[in-house]
Amino acid sequence: MDWLNAIVQGTLLGGLYALFAAGLSLIFGVMRLVNIAHGDLIVLAAYLGLSTSIALGMHPLLVLVAVVPAMAGMGYVLQRGVLNRTLGDDILPPLLVTFGLSVIVQNALLEIYTADPRKMDAGGLETASVDLGGLTLGVLPVLTFAVAVGVIAGLQWVFYRTALGRAFRAVSDNQDIAQIMGLNKAHVFGLAMALSLAVVAVAGIFLGIRTSFDPSIGGGRLIFGFEAVIIGGLGNLWGTLAGGVILGVAQTVGAAIDPGWQLLAGHLVFLLILAIRPNGLFPRMDG
């Protein structure tokens, strides 16, 4: 029963990791950009949520309506103002600029909020649970998982069923020709980053309700998201969800063996999959 419990809890935790990963996967798919500051932006979103919910006395889930557009707007501005200038054949500029951004975000948060761990107060939601024949499911983890599934389904829909998604895929395929079709790639990239940070906002709020956070944990969130993307296979959103679940299960099962093994077990499973399936478990089928 312990094992089953660990696997179920790990699966639910995987939903959170999929939320970390989805935005990362999205911008890599559209513009081959890997955002090293991704984790720090998740933490930034958590702090934004914290401040908003305290200032307005709102439930942390309700502040999503403010934090999601705020982060999306920031993403658009960031992409058009800074990151677009780094894109090209050379991988160094985007990498180093987002790395610099990571340090800036982290230290700005440190300056404003200090290093003390904080947490969002979601009242009864945090402790509510349902009993399923000996298996206790927290309502919050289940909700997080459901939101992750919803977000991934939504992204999938945007990508394959809308004009915006068509533009994303066209620019990803061939920037020059997409430009000839009247797509301004600077704008399309801005929209992709906006969407990515909108997902980051959701991830940050759920992170902040679930656990305590401090400005230094961004790097760890980036790594979890990255591992989920690679395990699932680049460019496959549902694969990313599966990758998050595998990572989450590895961690909870590792923790069940020995609490010190939680993170290590996750990393080792990631390295194992990298060794035997370097393209991930579900690499993208289409072009």
Place this chain on the structure above:
Amino acid sequence: MSVTYDVTRSSQAARIAAGLGAVILLLLIAAPWWAGRAELRLIGEICLFLSLASLWNLMAGYAGLVSVGQQAYVGFGGYMLFALTIFGGLHPLAAIALAGVLGALVSVPVAALIFRLRGAYFAIGTWVMAEVFRLSFAQVSALGGGSGTSLPTDIVRSLAEGRAAREALAYWLALAASVLVVASVYLFLRSRRGLALTAIRDNELAAASLGIDIWRTKFVVYVVTSALTAMVGALIFLQKLRISPDAAFSVNDWTAFVIFIVVIGGIGTIEGPIIGTLLFFALRETLADLGTTYLLVLGSVAIVVMLKAPKGVWGLIRSRFDLELFPLGFRVRRTDQKGA
């Protein structure tokens, strides 16, 4: 009047720089006699950061291997110093050398794994490896687990009689490491393999068609860099005399700062890390009181440099004065001669 062309590697500036460098080196060797304790420590630290920066630059600026996980080898080297002296009974100097060998050995399987990741994903892969190292060493209770341990006094004493002598020795080792690293990077880049590396950086496709084995060349760079980084790591913790997983595998201390040094100084040049290290420490000594603000400034400066002057401060100087202090390329000089 006939025109002839001289092909030469050296230049006036390079010869002057070499002379000046020799004088500075002599002064630095004599530092224990003229510098105070704190200054000696600072210069030693500068030397160690210069070594880390030169090594990171070799990987990122020449081999195209952008790592944000070099703290893996800094920490590994540090822990090896402690483990080999405490459990192996080795003399610290032997332990430092062996840390290099072991660093090379562990880097082989690591490279085999993370070389499967491309570009930016490679970078995050190196970070994951560093995390694996950190979490693994935190599991070793004999080395203090998560809270770390100090180097026992008898081992510290075995290094040299008296604190002043020990500190001088640690300093000289740091100085020697930086000279060794900069010289090896320079000589390596001048070698056949090194020139191949520059060819790969400038055009991977063309280099492949010239029959340069790109994977192997990058692999060799990775292993050599790891070995030297592990030795520098051992030296860093010989200075500190105390180690813990968080300090040993700190991404900020051993990678973020190093990246800023190289970016600001000028990536892909030998001179860049030297200039960058000096600038970094100048900035640190003046802004250190500001705490996090200092890091905010550093991050912003790095971004601005990357966007506006991607070749860094040294790139600006070089484009203005056509200087090269460590001549790598050959230069063609036209000399006009009267008569035949």
Place this chain on the structure above:
Amino acid sequence: MTGLDAFYGDFQALYGLDLHLDAGEVLAIIGANGAGKTTLLRSIAGLIRNRPEAIRFRGSPVGALRADQVAGLGIALVPEGRQLFPSLSVEENLIIGGRVGRKGPWSLDAVYRLFPILKERRNQASTSLSGGQQQMVAIGRALMANPDLILFDEISLGLAPIIIRDIYAALPGIVGDGMSAILVEQDISKALSVSSRVYCLQEGRVSLEGASDALLREAISRAYFGIA
């Protein structure tokens, strides 16, 4: 277009090109491999930026505009080698061509009427089509923009002769109603048969210019190959 230069890095591909085109006219550009034909079309389409005055379109300077802005003014390109979007289906490739939203006779239905086979294959991946069908998609994609000027870059390249004949048979219907066209070809006779005037490019310079039916073969081959 006056005094058009174009560079790839330090390499100059076009040298002070002067050419002009009247509304509704079909112009042919011929020249050997590497003469700079593709570079010329990419410059017009805005993929290679230039001085504003280097290219004028309907009287206004467009040389320095981005490709998406040029597209909005009514210039469409059928690129060399077709360059369809592999992640998009046939129909999506066409739809994205119509993104600029200009009014005109061309729509999905009109393209499907011109190339009925595409309607059958509308939901397939564009990579699964034959070369000729892909070329139809590329042409249809450009038409969907309802351009005033359409640029064709070697549409016969790599296609079987029958397919080439079919595509050229469709051309008059395409450029019939007032649309101007620049047709780049290596196949001289094909180019001359549908155009009113022709320019010959050689190493980035115009080496010959004239009405398509007046030019002598001999003069062309001299301009083409640079044999004195």
